[in-house]
Amino acid sequence: MTGRLRVGVIGTGAMGAAHARTLSTSVAEVDLVAVHDLDAERAEALADELGAAASPSPEALVADVDAVVVASPDATHVGLVLAGLAAGRPMLCEKPLALDASGARRVVDAEVAAGRRLVQVGFTRRYDPAFRELKAVIDSGDLGTVRLVHAVHRNATNNTSTDDATLVTGSMIHELDTLPWLLDQPIAAVRVESPVDGPFRDPQLATVRFGSGALASVEVFVNARYGYDVQTEVVGTDGTASLEPRSTVTVRRAGAAGTPVRDDFVAHFADAYRLELAAWARAARAGTVDGPDAWDGYLANVAAEAGVRSLRSGSWEAVVPDERPELYRR
Structure with a gap:
């Protein structure tokens, strides 16, 4: 990609609004062009503040931009990321990638089927x-x-x-x-x-x-x-x-x-979020992923799932991920 990166943000709560403001003020070669939220008034207020459009739906936002930040509630992440992947959009998905390992694996499988990595997970630290x-x-x-x-x-x-x-x-x-x-x-x-x-x-x-x-x-x-x-x-x-x-x-x-x-x-x-968004935008323009990818998101979900099992069992629980696909060994 040779021009400026046209970015949309899905979710305009505390995290999404912060990302949108950082993208519009502190990340080079990026234009924040659209935001979306189920709370239409909140999305419109943020859009007016930043000179962006308030998209009527996630699908409309994905169609109108080059790259997407997903900062909506955790339960919506997998569906939105899969929709972005189907459209070929680079994405930064806030953590967690999914609520469980099977959801994260669906994202990994979609990337493997497409033969390219497009998803970065927001492990800001x-x-x-x-x-x-x-x-x-x-x-x-x-x-x-x-x-x-x-x-x-x-x-x-x-x-x-x-x-x-x-x-x-x-x-x-x-x-x-x-x-x-x-x-x-x-x-x-x-x-x-x-x-x-x-x-x-x-x-x-x-x-x-x-x-x-x-x-x-x-x-x-x-x-x-x-x-x-x-x-x-x-x-x-x-x-x-x-x-x-x-x-x-x-x-x-x-x-x-x-x-x-x-x-x-x-x-x-604040500094970490700015550096994260800048690195993601550079990688998106270059057609790559910088930092934690969908496989990292899956590994974290596997460990978290073991943690939830441990709370219920009171015992040590093994963390046993699937074999790493070749796509994530490059």
Whole structure:
């Protein structure tokens, strides 16, 4: 593609609106031309703000653009991505790719049948400068052999992860992608438990075993109240490396000193979202996929599905994906 990339965004909630604004203001050689949402008034308001059109349907949007960002509710992702694939459109699909492994496998199979990769999955932490720096330290070998990882993922409140399963498939799935990427090795098994009873067990604590035998603890607490907080520590035989909470300001007031904690995940990862969208747009114009693809989305869904089984069984559950298709080995 030699001209500017004409992009449409499906879903204009917090994530979709943020993506649309970033595309229209901060990504080179991209024109945001259309948005769509089931809430037509919300879509029209965002379209007016950004000088785009409000498409009457996802099908109309896909027909009118060169590439698509899918930021609608999780349950709609597979159907929308399959429609985009049928039209030959490059897509950035927000995580998770699907609600379960079979849904993600449908996307993989559609790409394999078409003979080309068009889907990138929105695992934004792979683009975050701090996470990339942490991965560079691991890859350098300075930590020696990685034995343990400790990950924390907390939200002030969360309206999308509302039961045991969606906390794993919609929130913990970030760590189920990020940690294998950081360590460059697959998840072999997972155990997930919670210190609380009830229909929605929040927080949850996962123990993850990797192919090398390394272990990770993953705490996910989506109603922690105090703010949005992501931390990761990697422990090796020769040292440790930590991704620390971010703050640039210390406030001293009323006999105490402290730093503010954001409650907005979009603001927390603003740089990562911009870098992710820019990389996706460049790859889409070149006819390639940069970063996590549909197979990565499938692997994360396989691990999340094992996590949901573990919550129910109380036992370790193996993570056993299908064999990687040749398309994703190139």
